[in-house]
Amino acid sequence: MKVTTVPRPSRSLRTQVFVIEVWLGLVVTFRHLFVNLSRHIRRALGLKAPPGSVTIQYPDDPAMLGKRARTRHRLLQREDGAPRCTACLLCETICPAKCIRITAEEAPDVYVEKRAKSFDIDLGLCVFCGYCVEACPVDAIHMDSNNVELSAYNRKDLIWTMDDMLGRKKHEFRTPPAGPTEPGYTQRYQEP
Numbered sequence: 001m002k003v004t005t006v007p008r009p010s011r012s013l014r015t016q017v018f019v020i021e022v023w024l025g026l027v028v029t030f031r032h033l034f035v036n037l038s039r040h041i042r043r044a045l046g047l048k049a050p051p052g053s054v055t056i057q058y059p060d061d062p063a064m065l066g067k068r069a070r071t072r073h074r075l076l077q078r079e080d081g082a083p084r085c086t087a088c089l090l091c092e093t094i095c096p097a098k099c100i101r102i103t104a105e106e107a108p109d110v111y112v113e114k115r116a117k118s119f120d121i122d123l124g125l126c127v128f129c130g131y132c133v134e135a136c137p138v139d140a141i142h143m144d145s146n147n148v149e150l151s152a153y154n155r156k157d158l159i160w161t162m163d164d165m166l167g168r169k170k171h172e173f174r175t176p177p178a179g180p181t182e183p184g185y186t187q188r189y190q191e192p
């Protein structure tokens with residue numbers, strides 16, 4: 001494979017005299033300050049204005065995620081409670097981080113043939129690309145749990161098993177506001 005060398009851009013005298021760049025940066029900062037201040041004041045006075053920017057006080061205040069955000073994985077179940085996964089291994093094969101490990105076993109249902117005996121994902125390796133969701137032919141795995149709090153005290157706790165992803169194990173999560181119709185959804189989350 002050929003390595004492409006990207007040349008560093010040369011620094012002009014103006015860039016090297018940092019004072020000018022610092023002042024330009026401050027101009028941008030104060031422009032944002034006054035634009036947002038005026039928006040907040042106009043809205044507080046009941047006048048029509050686009051919403052001003054706010055700082056979300058995460059983690060005290062959970063942030064709202066986009067509808068298409070790829071978050072922690074979950075496995076879906078059939079009506080009888082059995083996992084939908086047929087252990088076809090397509091997700092394990094396509095995973096670029098090689099962080100999915102599935103063990104297959106024979107399923108009692110002759111129409112299903114195979115099922116997953118174990119299904120582990122190492123979230124310490126996962127790059128949240130969503131390929132596993134795209135590859136699944138039976139819509140058995142989703143990344144719409146709306147949870148991005150992945151921290152753990154050791155790497156072993158970052159490995160999520162089938163029970164974790166089926167919701168059979170209790171985990172303490174905070175639920176972010178779901179959208180404008182949710183009572184907890186406040187004006188400051190609204191898009192302009």
Ligand code: SF4
Binds near residue numbers: 133
């Ligand atoms: S999101 Fe990407 S990296 Fe993570 S388990 Fe799925 S395929 Fe692998």
Ligand code: SF4
Binds near residue numbers: 084
């Ligand atoms: S692609 Fe879907 S059915 Fe196949 S092993 Fe992965 S989750 Fe299971």
